[in-house]
Each structure stands twice: as C-alpha cells, then as structure tokens.
Amino acid sequence: MLKDKSSQVTLRAEHLAQTRHRLLEAAIDVLCEEGPAELSLRTVAKVARVSAPTAYRHFPTTEDLLRAVLDEFDRRVDFGEYPQTVEEFLTALPRIHGGFAREERSMMAYVRARAAAPLREKGRQRRARAVTEVLARALPRWTDAERLGLTAAFQVFVSSATWELWRNVWGVQGEVAGELAAWAVSTLVREAEKRPDVVRALGVKLAAAAAGAQPITKKSDNGILKPSKRKANA
Numbered sequence: 001m002l003k004d005k006s007s008q009v010t011l012r013a014e015h016l017a018q019t020r021h022r023l024l025e026a027a028i029d030v031l032c033e034e035g036p037a038e039l040s041l042r043t044v045a046k047v048a049r050v051s052a053p054t055a056y057r058h059f060p061t062t063e064d065l066l067r068a069v070l071d072e073f074d075r076r077v078d079f080g081e082y083p084q085t086v087e088e089f090l091t092a093l094p095r096i097h098g099g100f101a102r103e104e105r106s107m108m109a110y111v112r113a114r115a116a117a118p119l120r121e122k123g124r125q126r127r128a129r130a131v132t133e134v135l136a137r138a139l140p141r142w143t144d145a146e147r148l149g150l151t152a153a154f155q156v157f158v159s160s161a162t163w164e165l166w167r168n169v170w171g172v173q174g175e176v177a178g179e180l181a182a183w184a185v186s187t188l189v190r191e192a193e194k195r196p197d198v199v200r201a202l203g204v205k206l207a208a209a210a211a212g213a214q215p216i217t218k219k220s221d222n223g224i225l226k227p228s229k230r231k232a233n234a
Helices: 003-030 043-047 053-058 062-076 085-100 104-112 114-138 146-156 162-169 174-194 194-209
Strands: 216-219 225-227
Touching: 003 053, 003 062, 003 104, 003 114, 043 053, 043 062, 053 104, 062 104, 062 114, 085 104, 085 162, 085 174, 104 114, 104 162, 104 225, 114 146, 146 174, 146 194, 162 174, 174 194
Parallel strands: none
Antiparallel strands: 216 225
16 A cells, blocks of 8 residues: 555656656747747646646746746756866866757757846856856955956856857857867966956956946055045035
8 A cells, every 4th residue: 555655656746747847848949939028837838738727836937937947958058066166167168068059959049039038137147156156266365346357257158148159150169169168267267366466456447347436546555456436426
C-alpha cells in the first residue's frame, strides 16, 4: 500500500514537471512568433494545450512566468551557477557564448520580441548583480563608484546584445566569441591592476554622469577625481 502511494506521488510530480516544461516551451514559442506585445498566461496555456487554471496553478502571475522563462533561458545557454570570481567569469564566457549560438532561435526571440522586453530587463538586472558581486569580491577596497567602469564593461561581454551585434555584423559567435570576450575582460583586468588610479577615476566619473552630477573637476587626497557638488535650485 505504501509503495502504491509512493508511486502515485512520483507520477504526480513527474506530471507536474512535464506540464511546467510544456508551459515554458509554449512561452518561448510565443516569444519566437514576435507577435504579441505582452506575454499572456492564457495565450501560453492555449499554445501548451492546457487549461488556463492549470497554467495559473504553475505560474500565479505573469511575473512568475517571466522569472521562470528567464531561468529557462539561462539553463538553455548553460549559464549554470553564476560566476563567483573573475577567474570563473573568464572560464564561463566561452561556454555561455557557445550556448547563445546553440540556442539561436530562443536568443533571437529574447533580443527582438516585443513581449520579451520585461524579460530582457530582468536579465540585464540579473547579469548586472552577478558582475557587480564578482568585482566587489575582487576589488574590496574600491568603492562601488570606482568599480563602475569595470562593471559596465564586464557586463557587455556577457550580454545578448553583444551576441547579436557580433553575430550580425562580424559573423562571430559560439565558443570562439566567448574566447574573444574572455580576452577582452582579462585585458581590462590587467589594465585595472596596472593603472588602478586611472580606472578608479573613470569609474567615479561615469557614476557622476549616471547620477546627472556636474562635470568632475575636483580631486580627493588620494588623487581620485570627485564630482563637484551641484548648486541647489533657487
């Protein structure tokens, strides 16, 4: 009797996993059509040939669905665990770009579909957090502002937009593109080690520009450029 109940539980879990997978596949198919402006759970359920209530049981909100689709994209392009160190980041780049090329249809939907716009924004934020954490561990004595230039440059090389640019303009994609990205990132790291004051100053300048500050003209005691204070509005 206990064995029968255990088998039933296992079968139910397998059925739920299969249904969830069908819904995620359907969501990506919808994105690939480049038609809808928004990703609708009801549309996804129809494509997956399941009832709307079933879809909502798996994904109560569109936000939940988008998060799951982003996780599925990461799985398909073999992101694996996000890199924790610069060395892991460099090692991961050829694998990630290989995944971009392998999942070309999904990637084209990701970068072009109107309905994928919220997905792209979530992806950018996720990559930004990952890169920020890597560099915070690598350069703990630098401030967030001082690391900004490196952080922004690092993210470029793990970006779907870079994949699309290199693929369409230069015909470069796959693991070799990842090797190019790794070379570029390692060059940036060497430059930061060789000329830290310059790189830190550039980061502060970029942070000030992003915040809408006045041009940076002042220097701190350690020679790092600092933004001039903005005058208060009258």
